[in-house]
Amino acid sequence: MKSNKNGLLIDYEYCTGCFACTVACCQEHGWEAPLSGMKVMEIVQDLPKDKAYLTFLPFPTELCVLCAKRTQKGLDPSCVKHCMANCLTYGNLRELALELEKKPRMVLWSPR
Amino acid sequence: MGKSKTNIVKTTTWSAGPGCHGGCGVLAHIKDNKLIKIEGDPDHPWNQGRLCARALAMTQYIDHHDRLKSPLKRVGKRGEDQFVEISWDEAFDIIEEKMKAIRDDFGPESMIFSMGTGRDIGPWICMLAYAYGSPNVMFALSGNACYSPRIAALDTVQGDYCVFDAAQWLPGRYDNPEYKVPECMIIWGYNISATCPDNLFGHWIIDLMKKGTKLITIDPRLSFFASRSKHWLQIRPGTDAALALGFLHVIIKEQLYDQNFLETFTDAPRLVRNDTGKLLRESDVLKNGSRDNFVVFDNQTNTIIIWNTHKQEYSNSRSTPSLTGLFEVELLNGKTITCATVWDKFKESCAEYTPEKVEKITLVLAKDIEKAARLYAKAKPASIHWGVPIDMTPEITPLCHAIASLWALTGNLDVPGGNVFTRSAFNAVAYALPGAEGVIKLKDQAQDKTRIGKDEYGPFNKFIWRCQTDKVIEQIFSEKPYPVKGLWMQTCNPLSGIGLDPKLWQKALEKLDFIVGVDLFMTPSLRYADIILPAATFLEKDGVRSWWVPLQTINKALTVDGCRPDVEINFELSKRFDPDFKWETIHDLFDEILKPSEMSFDQLSKKGWALPPENHASRPYFRHEKGLLRSDGMPGFATPSGKFELYSTLREKWGLEALPYFKEPPFTPISRPDLFKDYPLILGTGRRSPAFFHAEHRNIPWLRTLDPDPVVEIHPETARKNKISNGEWVIVENWMGKARFKAKVTKIVPPWMVMAAHGWWFPEKKDDPLFHTFESNINMLIPMNEQGKDGLGTPMKHLLCRIRKEVTGVKNNEI
Known part of the structure; x- marks a missing residue:
């Protein structure tokens, strides 16, 4: 059964927190700062023995429309196209879900 | 009027705009001379369609309401905001008159030409300074502490600079069969993915991580890379040389080095005099012997033999130079002295840096130092990449020497996936960077005599064609040996960014007679200028980018009324200052820079970008084996003696320590x-x-x-x-x-x-x-x-x- 809904696969292991997605979205949709369809969160995780781990999580906001105009033309959403770490993938949610099994530290996002 | 069309211009980033050192291919969507969108060029090998936040913000940059769009003349006191708009002609006329007056009254060297980093300013500011007749081009950071120290340090010991190999020289990049993904990479003081400094694309390292490269990160901060490393060495800042010597200690002790490289391509067997601590030279032992030739001890015949630097060979080709031992040698004057080998001396330098001792100095655990050293040395290939903290310590050269010894001794120099030599593609060199003579140069060496710091500091005499920044500021106040009267300040904001002790810079700016500032926005430093010229972004100009690879053009996509590209500003004034200025048009100049590639600006512009062909000196790999690095075509390196120098002949000549060492920096808990x-x-x-x-x-x-x-x-x-x-x-x-x-x-x-x-x-x-x-x-x-x-x-x-x-x-x- 093929879903007709698309979404974003976010491989947060490789997100460096460069904000290319955030600004790419502003440019594409003309958002004025601080609005954007993509935010990047910095998460400093506490680990045992006083250790820590730094993660960045690109997060599509309420403003994200998955670049409908672009995807209709067969283009990737602007954040996906410009992601410097190539850690965002746009596609069919069911197909993307299969990718989750292949590699850890990823999340799947479904648009509103 | 018909509906206007959107035109897509392919060009190359090189600030102004993103600010960085550039290199990304972009598609600029232009409508009615306006930038409506910028995207990464998916066909471009550098960024492969990706683009950073700063480049993606170009529409806000170009049309910013604060952009300078007219030349300005100061009418109030320095530091105030009293300026009036003037025409470009008037601005050029005033600059010409004032700067010629300084040249006539005090000499051209009294004018300093100062730049920051970023923007394609290097060649064009040199062009202007040299046309005016001043050798004093200044990178305004104290200790010139960004990039050129690292280049000069590597030129000193290995003849060429090198960087980590991310297949940037190869068509098809990572998929090229010549390429090998490094098994291990050391990221030394670098959060490279944030700003892409030093002419590299930071996220290439993320590409490599996905392909399996394991990381060792040396950083006091928990960076992205530190979190994802096999070994994160949280170093106490400023102790990097101790850590490098600790790595060498482990690698030597456990014999993890490449014996063949050591014997064939280094100076390891050369004899060092125990009486003076200096290299034994042919002139010490043989009548009419050359000072350029060195002495080794031959195991087979139990005699000394000579390394002939000019011929790049030993006097006996069947000799097996001894790497270790204590030797008695009779000098010309009849005196007998003892000598050790460079390799023994080098090992001695590393011997005291046991992991335990290095732990005490660096705060990195001894067991982590050992594990990291083993991982790096056993990985084939492995690479190291370092950031600007390496430059930002006073003992930068011995530190670089120690790190360079790591990639050399582990056999990772100019191998696929290792550290590969960087030369401008096709040897198309715009201007004098360390180690390269460019199209843009001083008319004759006599003009270089007055360059500030040149005689005091060896690297400034040999590799770095800039003035020494701290000495310039000192001289502005002392006026010795000659007064500094004027400052050309382009891409440079010392009061906010590049100037250490900025109040001192403020005083220096107040003291000068005439200052020109060239920038895109008003800055604190520009408030001190007499004349301000509004510059252009990379989208508003033609240019060439000859910085390693690829060779590229920057192609004008639009114009902004009132602004002019740096290159055009400096070209116009160069013509006014130099009646014999060599070029008629900017494109003549570009064509001459590109000449070694056998392409004109127009041809390269149509092609977009070009990589050097196989077996060219500007293309990896194994160039030291193929004889591509030296001007005589012999195998080896472009060092004075032809070998990778564990014991630096240049440092010895400059009266400095010839072997790597660690010294505690001046303001630390230990030193103060x-x-x-x-x-x-x-x-x-x-x-x-x-x-x-x-x-x-x-x-x-x-x-x-x-x-x-x-x-x-x-x-x-x-x-x-x-x-x-x-x-x-x-x-x-x-x-x-x-x-x-x-x-x-x-x-x-x-x-x-x-x-x-x-x-x-x-x-x-x-x-x-x-x-x-x-x-x-x-x-x-x-x-x-x-x-x-x-x-x-x-x-x-x-x-x-x-x-x-x-x-x-x-x-x-x-x-």
Whole structure:
């Protein structure tokens, strides 16, 4: 059964927190700062023995429309196209879900 | 009127705009001479369609309401905001008249041509300075401590600079069969993905990580790379040379080095005199012997033989030079001395740096040092890449020497996936960078005589064609040996970014007779200029980019009324200053720079980019084996003696230590316990923000919102001790000065260190003509004139400070 809904696969292991997605979205949709369809969160995780781990999580906001105009033309959403770490993938949610099994530290996002 | 079409222009980033060192292929969508969108060019091998936040914000940059769009003339006092608009012709006329008067009255050397980093300014500022007749081109950072020290240090010991190999030289990049993904990579003091410095694309390392490269990260901060490393070595800032020597200690002790490379391509068997500590030369032992030739001991015949530097061969080709041992040698004067080999001396330098001792110095655990050294040395191939903290320490050259010895001794030099030599593609060299003679150069060497710092510092005489920045500032005040009267300041904002001890710079600017500033926005430093010229972004100009690979053109996509590209400004004035100026048009100049590629600007522009062909000196690999590095075509390196020099002949000539060593930097808890009592935290500065390039971009809304305030990172424990909460304003201070920052309480930094952001001024705060540039400027805490013995480096990554909560109710400028 093929879903007709698309979404974003976010491989947060490789997100460096460069904000290319955030600004790419502003440019594409003309958002004025601080609005954007993509935010990047910095998460400093506490680990045992006083250790820590730094993660960045690109997060599509309420403003994200998955670049409908672009995807209709067969283009990737602007954040996906410009992601410097190539850690965002746009596609069919069911197909993307299969990718989750292949590699850890990823999340799947479904648009509103 | 018909509907206007959107035109897509393919071009190459090289600031102004993103600010960085550029190289990305972009597609600029232009409609009615306006940039409506910019995207990464998916066909471009450098960025492969990707693009950073700063480049993606170009529409806000180009049309910014604060952009300078007319030349300005100062009508008030220096530092005030009293300027009137004048025409370009009038501006050029005034500049020509004033600068010619300085040249006539005081000599051309009395004019300094100063640049920051970023922008394609290097060649064009040299062109102008040299056309005017001044050798004094200045990179305005204390100790010239960015990039050229690393280049000069590597040129000193291995003849060429090198960087990590991400297949950037190869068609098809990672898929090219010649390429090997490094098994291991050491990232040394670098958060490269944030700003793509040093002509590299930071996210290539992420590409490699996905392909299996394991990381060792050396960084006091918990960076993205540190979190994802097999070994994260949280080093005490400024102790990198001790760590490198510790790695070498392990590699030598466990014999993890490449014996063939050691024997064939290094100076390891050369004899060093025990009486003087200097190399034994042919002239010491043979009548009519050359000082350029060296002596080794042959195991088979039990005699000395000669390394002939000119012929690049031993006097007996069947000899087996001894790498180790103590030898008695009779000198010409009949005296007998004992000699050791370079290899024994080198090993001796590393011997005391046991992992236990290095742990005490660096705070990195001994077992981690051992594990990291083994991982790196056993991985084939492996690479190292280093960031600007390497330059930002006074003993930068011995540090580079130690690190270079790591990639050399492990056989990772100019191999696929290792550290590969960098030469400008096709040897198309625009201007004199260390190690390269360019199309743009001084007319004759006599003009170079007055260059400041040239005679005092070896590397400035041999590799770095700039003046020594600290000496320039000193000379502005001392006027000895000649007065400095004028300053050409292009892409350079010393009061906010590149100038350490910025109040000293302010005094220097106040003292000068004539200052020209060239920039895109009004800056605190421009307030001191007599004439200001509005420059253009990379989208508003033609240009060439000959910096390693690929060879590219920058293609004009649009114009902004009133602004002119740096190259055009400097070209026009060069013609006015030099009646024999060589080129008619800018494209003539571009064509000459590109000549070695056998392409004209127009041809390359159509092609987009070009990589050098196989077996060209500017293309890897194994060039030292193929004889592609030396002008005589012999195998070996472009060093004075032809070998990778574990014992540096140039350093010996300059009267400096010829072997790598560690020396505690000048302002640390160890070297200055007296200061440490009052200033108990190590101050690091200059962690990179992906939103900004140094002092730029605070005025671009999409970028400023990502990193809105000057931030100091403080560990939770340290914050608690100092009664500071996250988000509070704090004062960071030391014996030099103070600055205010917003506290970011985070475990990214260790408890014993704080990290303060750099480059902060407030273009939006127009109540102060200097845009509050001294308020949150971390350089207020950093001294100048702390360069190393060879004029290079500065201790800006390892100072001391204390922090306290800002007292509220006090005005910002009275902290």
